[in-house]
Amino acid sequence: MLTLDKLTIQQDDFRLEADFSIAAGSRVAIIGPSGAGKSTLLSVIAGFLAPTQGHLIWEGTEFTRTDPGARPLSILFQDQNLFPHLSVTRNLALGLNPRGKIDAPDRTRIETALIRAGLEGMGARKPGQLSGGQQSRAALARTLLRARPILLLDEPFAALGPALKAEMLALVAQIAREQGMTVLMVSHDPDDARALCPQTILLAEGRAHPPRDTHALLDDPPPELKAYLG
Amino acid sequence: MAARLRAIAPAVLAAAVLATLVLGTLAAVAWRAGGLSGLRGTDLSAIRFTLWQAALSALISCVLAIPVARALHRRRFAGRGVLISLLGAPFILPVIVAVFGLIAVFGRRGIVNVALGHFGIEPLSIYGAQGVITAHVFFNLPLATRMILHGWQAIPSERFRLAATLGFGPAQVARQLEAPMLRAVLPGAFLAIFLVCLTSFAVALTLGGGPRATTVELAIYQAFRFDFDMGRAASLALVQVAISVTALLIAAKVSLPARFGAGHDRLAQPIAQLSGGGGRVGLDALAIALATAFLLTPICAVLLRGLPAIPTLPAMIWPATLTSLWVAAASVLVTLAVALPLALAATRHRWAEIAAMLPMTASALVMGTGAFLIAQPFVNPTSLALPMVLLTNAALSVPFATRILMPEIRTLQADYDRLAAALGLRGLARLRLLTLPRLARPLGFSAGLAAAFSMGDLGVITLFSDGQTRTLPLALFQLMGSYRMDQAAGAASVLLILTFALFFALDRLGHHADPR
Numbered sequence: 001m002l003t004l005d006k007l008t009i010q011q012d013d014f015r016l017e018a019d020f021s022i023a024a025g026s027r028v029a030i031i032g033p034s035g036a037g038k039s040t041l042l043s044v045i046a047g048f049l050a051p052t053q054g055h056l057i058w059e060g061t062e063f064t065r066t067d068p069g070a071r072p073l074s075i076l077f078q079d080q081n082l083f084p085h086l087s088v089t090r091n092l093a094l095g096l097n098p099r100g101k102i103d104a105p106d107r108t109r110i111e112t113a114l115i116r117a118g119l120e121g122m123g124a125r126k127p128g129q130l131s132g133g134q135q136s137r138a139a140l141a142r143t144l145l146r147a148r149p150i151l152l153l154d155e156p157f158a159a160l161g162p163a164l165k166a167e168m169l170a171l172v173a174q175i176a177r178e179q180g181m182t183v184l185m186v187s188h189d190p191d192d193a194r195a196l197c198p199q200t201i202l203l204a205e206g207r208a209h210p211p212r213d214t215h216a217l218l219d220d221p222p223p224e225l226k227a228y229l230g
Numbered sequence: 231m232a233a234r235l236r237a238i239a240p241a242v243l244a245a246a247v248l249a250t251l252v253l254g255t256l257a258a259v260a261w262r263a264g265g266l267s268g269l270r271g272t273d274l275s276a277i278r279f280t281l282w283q284a285a286l287s288a289l290i291s292c293v294l295a296i297p298v299a300r301a302l303h304r305r306r307f308a309g310r311g312v313l314i315s316l317l318g319a320p321f322i323l324p325v326i327v328a329v330f331g332l333i334a335v336f337g338r339r340g341i342v343n344v345a346l347g348h349f350g351i352e353p354l355s356i357y358g359a360q361g362v363i364t365a366h367v368f369f370n371l372p373l374a375t376r377m378i379l380h381g382w383q384a385i386p387s388e389r390f391r392l393a394a395t396l397g398f399g400p401a402q403v404a405r406q407l408e409a410p411m412l413r414a415v416l417p418g419a420f421l422a423i424f425l426v427c428l429t430s431f432a433v434a435l436t437l438g439g440g441p442r443a444t445t446v447e448l449a450i451y452q453a454f455r456f457d458f459d460m461g462r463a464a465s466l467a468l469v470q471v472a473i474s475v476t477a478l479l480i481a482a483k484v485s486l487p488a489r490f491g492a493g494h495d496r497l498a499q500p501i502a503q504l505s506g507g508g509g510r511v512g513l514d515a516l517a518i519a520l521a522t523a524f525l526l527t528p529i530c531a532v533l534l535r536g537l538p539a540i541p542t543l544p545a546m547i548w549p550a551t552l553t554s555l556w557v558a559a560a561s562v563l564v565t566l567a568v569a570l571p572l573a574l575a576a577t578r579h580r581w582a583e584i585a586a587m588l589p590m591t592a593s594a595l596v597m598g599t600g601a602f603l604i605a606q607p608f609v610n611p612t613s614l615a616l617p618m619v620l621l622t623n624a625a626l627s628v629p630f631a632t633r634i635l636m637p638e639i640r641t642l643q644a645d646y647d648r649l650a651a652a653l654g655l656r657g658l659a660r661l662r663l664l665t666l667p668r669l670a671r672p673l674g675f676s677a678g679l680a681a682a683f684s685m686g687d688l689g690v691i692t693l694f695s696d697g698q699t700r701t702l703p704l705a706l707f708q709l710m711g712s713y714r715m716d717q718a719a720g721a722a723s724v725l726l727i728l729t730f731a732l733f734f735a736l737d738r739l740g741h742h743a744d745p746r
Contacts, residue, residue: 048648069654080645085667085745098654100663126745146653 002150002182004208007054009037009044016041018208020201024059024149027176027183028211029193032203033228038186041208042154045184046075058150069098073150074143078158081139082127088114088138089123095145109145117141117171133164137171144175151176153185169196190218190229204228237656241575244568245585251625252588255600256471262603263464273466275441276449280473283359283445284427287366288420294367295374295419296412298521301514302375303382304505313522314379317372320525322679322733323726324686325369325432326703330710330722331528332356332365332437334535341531361437362445366430370423372525377422381415382408390501400506421481428473429593432688436707446470450595454693460603467596475591529726536723539716547721550705551728554685557620557701558732561684562677564624569631569676574665576632577640586632589625594689597622602693615694619701623684631676638672667745674740678733685729702728 003021016037022028030038043049045056047068056064058072074095082091092110093102102110114123117137119130127135136157143151153172157165173196176183185197193200199211204224221229302314320328335341336356343353356364385407393403431447438444444452446466453463568586575582601618605611642665650656650664666673688703695704702725709718 046648046652048651067654068648068651069656075652077648080649083646083649083664086663090663094653094655094663098656099659100655 001057001059002184003055003057004045005055005057007044007056008052009040009049010052011040014040015206016203016208017206019054020208020210022182022184022199022211024182025180026199026211027173027197028185029197029200029214030184030186030203030208031188031190031193031200031228032225034188036203037206038188038203039154041203042075042152042184042186046073046152047071071150072148073152074146074148075152075154076136076139076143076156078155082135084127086126087123088119088125088127088130091127091138092123092142092145095142113141113144114138116144116175132160133168136160136168140168140171140175144179147179149180150182150184153183153187155186155188165192166195172196194218238575238579240571241579241582244571245582247568248572248585248588248625248628251597251621252592255597255604256467256592258600258603259464259467259471259596262460263468264461266465266468268459268462268465269469270462272441272444273446273449273462273469276444276446276466277469277473279359279443280428280445280447283362283366283443284424284430287363287370287427288423290363291367291370291374291423292378292416292420294371294521295378297513297517298371298375299378299382300408301517302379304500305511305514305518306500307518313518314376316525317376319529319730320369320372322682322686322729323369323529324682324688324703324729325365326436326686326688326706326710327532327722327726327729328368328528329365329433329436330706330718331532332361332368334531334719335528336361336364341527357437357443358440359438359443362430362433362443365433365437366423366427368524368528370426371521373426374419374423375521377419378412378415381411385411390504394501394503398504400504400510403504417484418481421477421484425474425477425481425590428477429470429595431593431595432703435688435692436710446473447593447595450599451692454599454602460599463599464603467599470593470596471591474593478590532719532722532726535716536719536721536726539720540723543717543720543724544709546700547702547705547724550700550702551724553616553700554702554725555728557616557623558681558684561620561624561627562680562736564620565627565631565680566673566677568624569628569635570665570669570673572628573632573635573639576636577643583632583636587629590629592625594622594626594687595693597625598690598693611694612696612699615691615696615699616701618694619687619690620684622690623687624680627676627680627683630679634672634676634679635669638669642668667743670743670745671740674737674743677740678736681732681736682729685725685732 001021001024004018007018009016014037018041030041032038040049044051047066051064054064055062063071082088089102089110090100092113093100093106096102096106096109110123114120117140119134119137119141122130122134127138130138151172157168160168169192172183175181183197185192187193193214197214200214200217201211202209202217202222202225217225218229302310333340333356336354337343338353338355340356346353355361389407390403393407398406429447430445431451434443434445434448435451438448446469450463450466450470453459453466572582572586576586598618601614602611605614646664646668650660655664686703687701688707691701691704692707697708700708702721706718706721706725709721
């Protein structure tokens with residue numbers, strides 16, 4: 001279980017409170033108007049930003065002050081998920097070992113992850129030689145190797161076209177199910193939430209509401225969400 | 231917290247090394263000087279001359295640069311790009327080579343005086359105040375031209391298009407667009423050149439001297455070498471630091487950015503209506519031709535006379551060349567080892583940037599005098615000649631390297647800090663996998679500059695050397711001193727070629743190592 005325990009984020013006149021838990025293995029979307037603090041909340045969970053108050057707990061272990069790389073999670077950003085000067089294999093190797101060293105068993109695991117992500121035989125390429133969709137797949141393959149229980153997605157695949165995006169969301173859902181990953185996804189597109197996440201957290205007016213059934217929430221939105229959805 | 235301390239430790243160490251070198255030598259100088267009572271009347275004229283020649287050199291460089299920059303901006307011709315690149319060359323040209331070239335052109339038996347002689351005109355002298363200023367203009371006219379050209383290019387092309395639709399001619403363009411740009415750019419250009427000329431030593435040593443052309447730096451050297459009056463040398467060093475710091479403080483306030491608003495692109499082609507034709511084309515061509523001749527003739531004169539003389543060089547040149555090469559290599563390593571940690575820290579910690587800029591307040595002679603005073607009771611200072619040449623040149627290269635690295639580091643951190651943190655990439659692994667590959671180009675460029683500065687140095691070595699420990703510039707200086715001019719030209723050619731080769735090799739290496 002991932003718990004955000006009385007979490008408060010205060011930056012000048014911006015304030016966000018979150019106090020909820022989500023079950024291990026669930027997939028939850030975070031939606032809300034822009035400026036509500038969706039990405040800020042994810043930054044706090046990922047460890048790029050310290051909360052003003054409160055605690056972050058995964059399966060009984062607190063990680064509020066842990067370094068980003070040591071938290072029980074992987075994160076995919078909107079872009080810049082790969083180092084452009086390293087080959088795909090070297091990029092994936094960083095998921096196994098942040099020192100970047102690879103031995104023979106590692107190579108096998110990297111190749112397996114590439115196959116799983118549909119990038120068989122592309123390990124030697126540089127990210128610039130891959131299409132946008134392939135770059136997303138490579139980043140996803142790295143989260144497979146990292147094998148952390150939580151996956152954070154910050155407006156992922158936003159640079160991809162609609163068809164590619166749907167394909168990637170399906171791949172994420174499949175991998176998450178197989179690995180038993182807990183997924184938290186920030187998106188401004190309600191269709192992404194419907195596609196990937198059975199549950200949704202609404203972020204509005206400085207508060208993160210506890211997760212609700214996605215379809216129920218989107219079909220009968222409360223006023224603050226209605227204004228955003230239009 | 232411990233991890234954060236570990237991450238910042240190299241920068242703290244680098245700052246401590248620089249502070250020891252700059253402030254430690256300054257403290258030694260201040261302690262030995264015991265005030266300014268050691269100064270003589272001639273030292274006051276050295277102070278006056280230093281300020282006067284720096285102001286005049288900066289003024290002449292800026293005034294002459296305006297027509298050259300305008301011509302380069304509004305005309306297109308074959309070789310324009312090469313010429314603009316060449317304007318960067320004097321920056322890495324060894325001073326002693328340039329001086330030799332200027333003597334070959336403007337000296338008593340130089341091209342210019344021979345030509346004047348045909349018309350029965352009295353020969354000009356390259357020695358004295360006019361020589362010092364000519365050499366400074368030679369070095370800084372290209373610098374000023376580049377800065378002013380940059381100002382011209384920073385005027386958005388939309389303004390020029392608007393000016394064209396309003397029916398402006400060259401005169402209105404000058405009044406409405408160019409004058410405000412020049413008002414914004416010229417003070418910064420003037421001060422930058424003024425600052426460089428304040429710490430001029432090698433030019434004054436070779437072309438100046440005497441009561442009417444001695445800079446403070448040269449006075450330090452003379453008090454030190456000829457009078458063995460360390461108290462006076464120290465007092466003069468204090469004066470030098472006071473002048474540099476004052477000028478730096480003024481420069482920090484004055485260099486205003488040009489306010490032209492944002493524009494989308496640069497003018498690919500100048501608009502004929504704005505640039506003018508006929509007589510104006512002729513004047514522009516003349517400005518470019520004169521500036522090019524002024525810059526290239528001395529260098530060509532060195533090579534024409536020097537290349538055939540290389541086989542006749544005395545044997546002592548080659549050990550001196552080797553010495554210069556290894557000092558340059560070591561200086562490159564020290565520069566990067568100090569500048570990279572400071573530049574990496576400087577985007578988040580103001581103190582790191584201040585530490586990196588600290589050497590700008592010192593000069594080679596001030597640091598040399600201080601180091602001599604510290605070392606004297608313990609060891610024979612002569613044995614420190616090469617280590618001090620290495621350290622002072624590295625220290626004086628650090629501000630440049632840091633300025634070159636910082637913008638690239640900002641980009642690197644904005645793009646990849648979060649990803650690296652999310653993957654736990656840090657320490658040496660981060661340096662090897664992320665920092666060094668992404669910074670290959672600016673590191674190569676910085677290394678090239680540091681190598682060139684060290685190769686061309688004729689400062690601290692003159693203080694410390696016993697005449698036997700030589701670098702290539704010192705060997706060249708000795709050849710000039712004994713009037714073996716053909717051999718001096720040969721040595722100057724060797725120095726010139728090696729300096730440029732090192733710069734280009736390191737710069738290319740950076741491009742080559744860039745994995746993009």
